[in-house]
Amino acid sequence: MRKEIELSVLPKEADDTALLRKRIASKLYLGLKSFQFRISRRSIDARKRPIKLQLRIAVFVEEDMPDLVPSHQYPDVRNADSAIVVGAGPAGLFAALRLIDRGIKPIVIERGKTVRDRRRDLAKLNREHEVNPDSNYCFGEGGAGTYSDGKLYTRSHKRGNIRDILETFVRHGAPEQILIDAHPHIGTNKLPKIIEEMRASILAAGGEVHFESRLIDIEVRQGQIVAVVLQGGRQLPCTNLILATGHSARDIFLLLHKKEILLEPKDFALGVRVEHPQSLIDRIQYRGDKCASLLPPAAYTLVNQSEYGAAYSFCMCPGGIIAPCATEPGEIVTNGWSPSKRNNPFANSGIVVSTSAKDWKKFADQGPLAGMRFQQEIEQNACQIAGGDQTAPAQRLVDYVGNRVSGALPECSYRPGTKSCDLREILPERIAKALQAGFEQFGRKMKGYLHENAIILATESRTSSPVRIPRDKQNLQHPQLLGLYPCGEGAGYAGGIVSAALDGQRVADALAAKLAKRT
Ligand SMILES: Cc1cc2nc3c(=O)[nH]c(=O)nc-3n(C[C@H](O)[C@H](O)[C@H](O)COP(=O)(O)OP(=O)(O)OC[C@H]3O[C@@H](n4cnc5c(N)ncnc54)[C@H](O)[C@@H]3O)c2cc1C
Incomplete structure (x- = not known):
């Protein structure tokens, strides 16, 4: 049997497991050794003195405590249908992982460098004032949220399963703490390794990730995307494109506007x-x-x-x-x-x-x-x-x-x-x-x-995107251009790491639903 209780404790009491056990036993009329427990939510109440921590505690009586994060196996998509994901920020990475879950092979195209190589460009930016237009605090593996505070708080509860996003981070190396804290954050020192692990999951499942590959054009025939063009002129055939290029990719907004693809100011x-x-x-x-x-x-x-x-x-x-x-x-x-x-x-x-x-x-x-x-x-x-x-x-x-x-x-x-x-x-x-x-x-x-x-x-000034790339409410494709799935913060559908990740999952689901109808 599982029960949830709330306890209000002083900060010095929050890690005292013997004391918490006593309080739980007395609240639930249980023997001291008859249950297991763990904290499932922690928040600070600083409105009054003394400041207290509010704890929600999951108590397991006569049953084993399940793993905090269930394990997850990604299927092999090496030989599956593919879709191109442009941008390896939270929207693009979570879209890629969700495509894999839906049996589709993601081909991720990223203008910047790997999260490690990106560090050198950040050092140059800080020390020598040199801005690399493809590798900076906004561009590169992991996107804008990588070298950030990694706050994972969002109000987007209706947009998807926030717990699933947090569990995915934990499976890739984030501390379990983020599942417990009311205002979780990861921190710049830990995020790069997590992003590398997410890339490793994509590659292990048979997906592809290409760095230093800026999207510079898209080929359109009769209202349908048929190919993408990368910097250097390389063309990739493409009928389904998740565009998750973030709020700072002005060249993408200019490209779409030049091609008379509908955009809206935001x-x-x-x-x-x-x-x-x-x-x-x-x-x-x-x-x-x-x-x-x-x-x-x-x-x-x-x-x-x-x-x-x-x-x-x-x-x-x-x-x-x-x-x-x-x-x-x-x-x-x-x-x-x-x-x-x-x-x-x-x-x-x-x-x-x-x-x-x-x-x-x-x-x-x-x-x-x-x-x-x-x-x-x-x-x-x-x-x-x-x-x-x-x-x-x-x-x-x-x-x-x-x-x-x-x-x-x-x-x-x-x-x-x-x-x-x-x-x-x-x-x-x-x-x-x-x-x-x-x-x-x-x-x-x-x-x-x-x-x-x-x-x-x-x-x-880069608080959110100044442009929206419209999309159909039902199928999440651009209303004019078949195969284009605008996604994440740059397209105007997210405002932070978690909401971008949720949007990546939603768009991948919509794309998978379309492919499923065809087969
Ligand atoms: C310093 C900093 C701190 C932040 N702190 C937080 C925080 O603590 N919590 C929070 O929730 N949010 C934070 N944010 C905001 C958060 O990072 C964004 O909301 C989130 O990253 C948006 O995700 P996204 O995937 O939509 O876009 P992005 O993360 O912007 O990713 C877009 C990706 O697309 C790539 N790209 C762009 N153009 C092209 C192209 N032409 N071809 C190929 N690839 C391309 C970029 O290189 C980038 O990797 C912070 C942002 C910054 C800059």
Whole structure:
């Protein structure tokens, strides 16, 4: 018999199995040795003092405790029908694994390098300001989420089986902890190995993965895809294409637009990345609780409505580093990553404001690419103002709020360096004002947030795709182009690692259903 109970415990009690056993026995009227148990959910309740951990515990009475993650065998698809998956981010990788489960051989095409070789290009980007347009924080094996915080939290509960995504990560080497924590994360140090293991599963089942193979064209005959063209001119016959190229593949949006394949503009958010000392965020959030040292580095979620629009926190990274995420030289893009322990001395977060067509009026003649052009112009302005390399324009938070240009800037984790600038010169006026109203309110909600050593960097602009590649609600194919399956964040159907992975699975299922009808 399996039972689930909830316990509220102090942080120091959470790992004391003898104490937990006693509490469970007394709650369920069981003998101390008559059951097995494990924690199935853990969350922090920091609303009141003392801070408590809320534990959900699975108790097994007179039955063996099953494995936390059931094993999974991928079938051999060496000689099966194939489909091409472009992009080896979470959407592409999970689509490939699901195709294998459905008996289809995936051929994965990736413009970037293997996750290991990608590291060298990231080092060059950080140290020498050299942006490789095919190998950077957004492009390469594992996609944009590889060198990230690896937060696996999503609200997309209706879009698929989140547990299955997390279990797949665990089978490929992620810590079991991600199945338990209410806000799970993996960390940059662990993600590359997991991605390599996922590639190994694809190859072992008979799938293919091709690196440094950028898609540059698609051949269309009578409204049906017939081939893809890779950089260097190599053509591959293709009637089913899962396009999972992410929100930064501007060349793909341009290619589709040039070929008059229907695209739609999509609202996206824009703003800055803010960084504080992590110790300050811990003090604010844990309010000097006696057990604070036993708790993980604190996170926050903030939102403020103002007449200029809502400003909200995005992709907060406790104990993290601000990363240079440009995909072309001549632009500045920020985002954040953290190691699994989140033990860097800084806490960073995007603070962003939604933009829509009225913000991109100037680019109206660009049709569905108007938002993308607007995004690109701001990233390029940020780069020019700060000197043209990967140095980021930055301002002390208190100076931004007080409408002053900063003198010396505080220490910051962004490795290519920062230059003091007036960020209002980069951001559109409405966005700048919404951010200012937001920061003022955040300072009231979190006493100490407007700290002398808090710094903001521009631009946080790749929050989601500025373009949607439409698809039919039922069969998930493009409404005009048979065989094209737009997928993941770049196509406008996801906003994070887990939702992209879920979308990869959905699209693979739709493609498999089509192939099954034909046989
Ligand atoms: C630094 C950073 C930190 C992040 N942190 C988190 C986080 O903690 N949690 C979270 O949920 N999300 C995070 N995100 C966002 C998350 O990474 C994305 O939402 C997710 O990766 C989207 O998955 P995707 O597969 O749709 O696209 P992507 O991950 O962008 O993958 C697209 C892939 O397609 C390839 N590609 C592009 N064009 C071509 C082409 N022409 N030919 C062949 N291949 C091509 C790219 O190289 C890339 O590998 C972070 C992003 C960044 C940049």
